[in-house]
Amino acid sequence: MRKWTMEELNRLSPTAFKAAPKTNIVLVLENIRSRNNVGAIFRTADAFRIAEMVLCGITPIPPHKDIHKTALGATESVAWRQESSAAEVVAKLRESGADCYAIEQVKGAEFLDQTTATPDQTLVLVIGNEVQGVSQEVIDACGAAIEIPQLGTKHSLNVAISAGIVLWHFFTKLRPTAH
Template sequence: MRKLKNSELDRLSPDAFKKAHKTPLIIVLDNIRSLNNIGSVFRTSDAFLIEKIYLCGITATPPHKDIHRTALGSTETVDWEYAKDTLALIERLKDSNVKIISVEQAENAIMLHDFKTEPNTTYALVFGNEVKGVSQEVVHASHQVIEIPQFGTKHSLNISVSCGVVIWDLFTKLKGKISS
């Protein structure tokens, strides 16, 4: 086995990325503190052709050197928008027939592996603050809540890790079996 060179990876150019058919997933970052987490979410969103990222509340926006350090240019490929009020954004997305899914530990949450996607549906995945999680008012306004099952002694994952796990799971469900 031989590691592939970057030139062999057949990656999209930024222009081709902008024109590519996007995965019907929108990421909503609800008051994320860490600039590195924000950059990591951009990078993961680029990898899976995410439709758009909304940066809400205290979540910092590009350009910023600490976001850029982990985003590696993906702030230039993935569409994004700042929204001061997460709840107002959620209501706007709902009015556009986007299904709102908070990723949180909550009563009646659906375990990620049990969540089934629906055809012709765009999902907005809401990820919350590193300490407080998704705000309760946004959880109330969501259509559903997804929880990532965890089996160790800790009760949470880093926001960027959570985002990667959920995006990968929904991407595979929306796109069918992924082949290499």
């Protein structure tokens, strides 16, 4: 066994990435504070080839050196847009037929490992602020929530880690063709 060479990894150029089939996921970031977290989430979104990121409220937007430091160029490949209200974004996407989920610890949430998805679904996943989480207004707009089961003493994860866990879970169910 040996590591792949850079050539063998067969990475897509940003142009080829934009034309490639996407995982049918829209990731909404609500009031994320850390530019490093935003950059890390961009990089994860690139890895799983998600359809779009929507940066809402006070979430920092590219270009910024701290975002680029952790994104490693993913801000150039992943489609993204800025909106003022995550609740309005979710409401519009839900009206268009998307299944919307707040990634949050709330009464009645479904555990991530018990969720299913099919490739014909459009999933909207909302990740909230590092301190306050997803706002109640956005939870209400989503109409459903997913919780990452945890057994430790902290009962919380870094938002970039949470995004990675949830995106991986749904990527395994909605994965587009390799290239």
